[in-house]
Structures are given as structure tokens and as C-alpha cells.
Amino acid sequence: MGKLGDLANKAKEMAKGHPDQADxxxxxxxxxxxxxxxxxxxxxxxxxxxxxxRSYGGGRQDQ
Structure with missing residues (x-):
């Protein structure tokens, strides 16, 4: 996978670990x-x- 794809995967994994910050x-x-x-x-x-x-399992609580 290219550098951009690797960066996107790292960002997604980080967002999964910190959904509030990602939100x-x-x-x-x-x-x-x-x-x-x-x-x-x-x-x-x-x-x-x-x-x-949805991609990282986050979501707004006000919905």
C-alpha cells in the first residue's frame, strides 16, 4: 500500500482508540x-x- 494509504490506516486506528477526540x-x-x-x-x-x-465507531451523543 502507498504512503497515503498507510497514513489513512494509521489515522483510522488512532481515531478508534480516541473516538471522543476524533468526533x-x-x-x-x-x-x-x-x-x-x-x-x-x-x-x-x-x-x-x-x-x-461510522468508520471508527464514533458518534455524536446528541442524536
Whole structure:
């Protein structure tokens, strides 16, 4: 696997070990994209954030 794939696998493993911190990072990234795009792609960023959370077993408690 290439360097990018290895880096992605390491990030996923780290997120699995620290889901609360990973959730904060996903939330910040989602908020940043929404702010920069004027919430134009809000539904897509929600889906992407949910998929990212599922990949490491995280999730927001407020749902």
C-alpha cells in the first residue's frame, strides 16, 4: 500500500482508540466546510461526517 494509504490506516486506528477526540475533529471539519460554503452543501457534509464517524465507531451523543 502507498504512503497515503498507510497514513489513512494509521489515522483510522488512532481515531478508534480516541473516538471522543476524533468526533471533535470531524465536527470542526464539518463546521469549517459549512462556513466556507455558506451551508450550500450542508446535507453532503452531514452524510460525510456520519460516514467518517461510522468508520471508527464514533458518534455524536446528541442524536
Amino acid at each position: 471533535k475533529g470531524v465536527e470542526r471539519a464539518e463546521k469549517l466546510v459549512d462556513e466556507r460554503t455558506g451551508n450550500k452543501y450542508d446535507a453532503q457534509t452531514d452524510k460525510a461526517a456520519d460516514a467518517a464517524r
